[in-house]
Amino acid sequence: MDLKSLFLDHLKERLAYAEQALAANGFDALVISSGAAYTHFADDQDAPFRPTPHFRHYCPLMGPHHALVIRPGKKPLLARYAPEDFWYEQLSLEAIWGGTPFWVEGFELVECPSLDAVWEAVGKPTLAAYIGNEVERAETAGLGINPVKLTAYLDWGRAYKSAYEIRNLEEATVLGAKGHLAGRKAFLAGASELEIHHAFAQGVGCLDHELAFSSIVALNEKGATLHYENKRTHKNGETMILDCGARVRDYASDITRTVTSPTCDARFVALVAGMEKLQLELCAAVKNALPFGQLHHQAHLKVAALLKESGIVHASVEESVAKGFSRAFLPHGLGHHLGIQVHDVGGKLAGPDGTFQAPPAEYPSLRTTRTLEPRQIVTIEPGLYFIPMLLRPFREGEHASRFNWTLIDELSTLGGIRIEDNVLVTEGAPRNLTREHLPN
Numbered sequence: 191m192d193l194k195s196l197f198l199d200h201l202k203e204r205l206a207y208a209e210q211a212l213a214a215n216g217f218d219a220l221v222i223s224s225g226a227a228y229t230h231f232a233d234d235q236d237a238p239f240r241p242t243p244h245f246r247h248y249c250p251l252m253g254p255h256h257a258l259v260i261r262p263g264k265k266p267l268l269a270r271y272a273p274e275d276f277w278y279e280q281l282s283l284e285a286i287w288g289g290t291p292f293w294v295e296g297f298e299l300v301e302c303p304s305l306d307a308v309w310e311a312v313g314k315p316t317l318a319a320y321i322g323n324e325v326e327r328a329e330t331a332g333l334g335i336n337p338v339k340l341t342a343y344l345d346w347g348r349a350y351k352s353a354y355e356i357r358n359l360e361e362a363t364v365l366g367a368k369g370h371l372a373g374r375k376a377f378l379a380g381a382s383e384l385e386i387h388h389a390f391a392q393g394v395g396c397l398d399h400e401l402a403f404s405s406i407v408a409l410n411e412k413g414a415t416l417h418y419e420n421k422r423t424h425k426n427g428e429t430m431i432l433d434c435g436a437r438v439r440d441y442a443s444d445i446t447r448t449v450t451s452p453t454c455d456a457r458f459v460a461l462v463a464g465m466e467k468l469q470l471e472l473c474a475a476v477k478n479a480l481p482f483g484q485l486h487h488q489a490h491l492k493v494a495a496l497l498k499e500s501g502i503v504h505a506s507v508e509e510s511v512a513k514g515f516s517r518a519f520l521p522h523g524l525g526h527h528l529g530i531q532v533h534d535v536g537g538k539l540a541g542p543d544g545t546f547q548a549p550p551a552e553y554p555s556l557r558t559t560r561t562l563e564p565r566q567i568v569t570i571e572p573g574l575y576f577i578p579m580l581l582r583p584f585r586e587g588e589h590a591s592r593f594n595w596t597l598i599d600e601l602s603t604l605g606g607i608r609i610e611d612n613v614l615v616t617e618g619a620p621r622n623l624t625r626e627h628l629p630n
């Protein structure tokens with residue numbers, strides 16, 4: 191199906207859901223603005239701009255200050271902020287999109303040369319909710335600012351991806367895979383973390399702030415810092431965790447590979463192979479009606495088995511999980527929802543009414559407690575790391591003899607392992623979007 195038809199179907203479906211959300215929360219209209227940029231404190235520079243995610247969910251137009259007005263039964267109004275400006279380039283829609291944008295037919299478009307014009311176009315709709323950060327303007331218009339229950343209702347629905355969104359995520363995966371291959375090649379040639387980052391961005395073909403998130407390029411022991419972003423430490427690495435993604439129409443891929451050099455310690459290489467095997471098993475286990483927390487528990491059982499087999503921990507799988515040994519090596523959640531936001535919203539909701547579903551006490555880092563259903567996309571990203579601060583209590587505690595500290599200290603110089611794919615839940619077998627374009 192062409193992009194325009196996919197988008198118009200997506201919009202129709204999303205407007206129907208928004209109508210339900212409004213009715214359930216006592217509102218007649220919804221105003222969403224793409225938002226104002228964040229200006230650094232005591233400075234005149236802005237952070238790279240990212241539109242309000244709820245705005246992007248309905249409309250792929252980038253840039254600040256646009257406003258969308260959704261009213262049941264009406265074509266949504268899009269007030270596009272398009273000032274005359276000689277400081278920053280302002281392009282026509284046709285120039286930005288290389289012709290008539292595929293999405294424009296879905297909206298009643300009003301071109302607005304000023305902020306006042308945008309808010310004049312919005313008007314003062316009665317019983318209207320507002321989502322965004324242009325709060326003063328919205329208050330003046332008499333709107334209900336960022337209502338928590340309505341927002342939760344919308345967040346809940348964002349977990350179910352339309353065919354248009356799946357297309358965007360697939361294309362983001364194609365680009366992310368190109369970046370990964372370029373980054374891997376640079377690593378194997380002995381590049382520095384910074385050079386590998388540049389190779390990734392060049393492979394994707396974008397500016398740094400257009401990546402899905404700040405790239406994680408961690409060589410050797412830096413792999414044990416889960417979100418290591420420094421990029422200034424090593425070159426000629428023995429191991430690399432490359433956790434990077436790309437964006438297409440503002441939907442993100444989130445892919446991690448752990449690569450070893452030809453001279454890497456064989457025991458670590460075997461651990462990577464073990465992680466690859468269990469990660470693929472977990473991806474294959476993604477299915478309709480499975481609570482994500484159960485899959486996370488499966489991940490711990492598998493990592494505990496690997497720790498035992500490789501002689502790192504001397505304990506049965508059950509004991510390793512029960513006593514928290516496996517958590518010292520895998521301290522993060524197995525995955526999260528993926529979409530417009532890399533850690534997409536709604537993961538801890540029990541339903542559209544906004545009821546919170548907390549992670550179980552033994553797994554506080556779980557990012558989604560939802561039950562998997564068709565059209566959800568989640569990451570599956572088990573890890574195994576040698577993190578000194580998490581191992582220290584065991585080294586000094588009553589279970590010290592259950593760990594092979596000599597082996598742990600030797601492998602600690604190599605950081606850790608994470609392998610991450612993006613998986614679509616279906617009625618039947620799951621679709622591993624990442625492996626379709628980056629098989630290993």
Ligand code: GLY
Binds near residue numbers: 444571
């Ligand atoms: N890139 C951050 C994560 O994998 O969640």
Ligand code: MN
Binds near residue numbers: 526
């Ligand atoms: Mn992730």
Ligand code: MN
Binds near residue numbers: 433
């Ligand atoms: Mn990631």
